[in-house]
Amino acid sequence: MPSLHDRDMVRSKAEEFETSPLRDILAWAWETFGERAAIGTSFQGAGLVAMHTAYSHGFRFPVFTIDTGLLFPETLALKQQIETQLGTTIESLHPDQTLAEQAAELGPELWKSKPDLCCSLRKVIPLQKKLSTIDVWITGLRRQQNQSRECTQIVELYHFDVLRDLYIIKLNPMATWTREQVQDYIKVHDLPLNALTAQGYRSIGCQPCTRPVTEGESERAGRWTGFDKSECGIHTFLGSNI
Ligand code: SF4
Incomplete structure (x- = not known):
């Protein structure tokens, strides 16, 4: 159970960072938590911007991704x-x-x-499993992506x-960014993109979904077509952000 101090700190930082540049938010995470803060990415545009900004300023956060075994070859090529x-080296998390x-x-084909x-x-x-080994999870979530992300706070x-009653600080430094801002940054800094974006893919996850x-x-309309589902669960599995 987090202390009142943690809750107050998170609320006050979330408010403070609402108008802060991306670099300043990442600097706070690096100076406060160092390598106990890690970037989780599925190589969407916003995550690439966060990673590039962090590393450009010497904030060498560990980076991890979830490799379900069903990723597109284009995504694996982008990782390299x-x-x-x-x-x-970007750590790949694998299912059991x-x-x-x-x-x-x-x-067969449980996703169907x-x-x-x-x-x-x-x-x-x-x-x-990964989150239980770190203090801060840095994401590329943006409010504009879809309805379920509209209330994303920069610090949560x-x-x-729930079973082990574990909490983590979730840092969403890209929350206020628009798709256009992400695209501009990628263009200006000549960052590589998933080759599938040229074929009309935007939010890119597992091949079958x-x-x-x-x-x-x-942006996320291309995920889980035919199902009443817009999130894989990693950002919503408990629904009790503070
Ligand atoms: S996105 Fe689809 S294939 Fe990937 S883990 Fe979820 S249901 Fe399975």
Whole structure:
């Protein structure tokens, strides 16, 4: 259970950072937590901007990604490109079971029958394990991405493990950024992008659950088509942000 001090600190920092430049928010995380703060990325534009800004200023946060075993080859190629560009190794978090083991136990193509269970096994549980080893999780969440992200605060206290009653500081330094601002930054700094963006993909996750979007659709409309689902669960599994 976090102390009142933690809650007050988080609320006051969230308010303070509402108008702060990205660099200043990341500087606070680096100076306060050092390598106990880590960037989690799925290589979407905002995450790339956060990583590039951090490393450009010498804030060498560890970086991790969740490799479900179902990522596009283009995403894995981008991971390698970013590692070379930043001069770092990005840790891949893996599910406990291979796809074959999961299919043997729960049936083939679980994403078609039970996508929430599939996301829990292949994304949420590996992430929970990682979060229990650090103090701050830095994300690329933006309020503009879809309705469920509109209330994202720049600093939050996140109850990421109910069973063990574990909390973490979740830092969303890109929360106020628009898609256009992200695109401008990427252009100005010549950052590599997922090759699939040229084919109309915007939010890019696992192959079976991602499609290109058309003009006018929300950025995350291409995820889990046919299901009443817009989040994999890693940002919503407890719904008790403070
Ligand atoms: S996004 Fe689809 S394939 Fe990936 S873990 Fe979730 S349900 Fe499974």
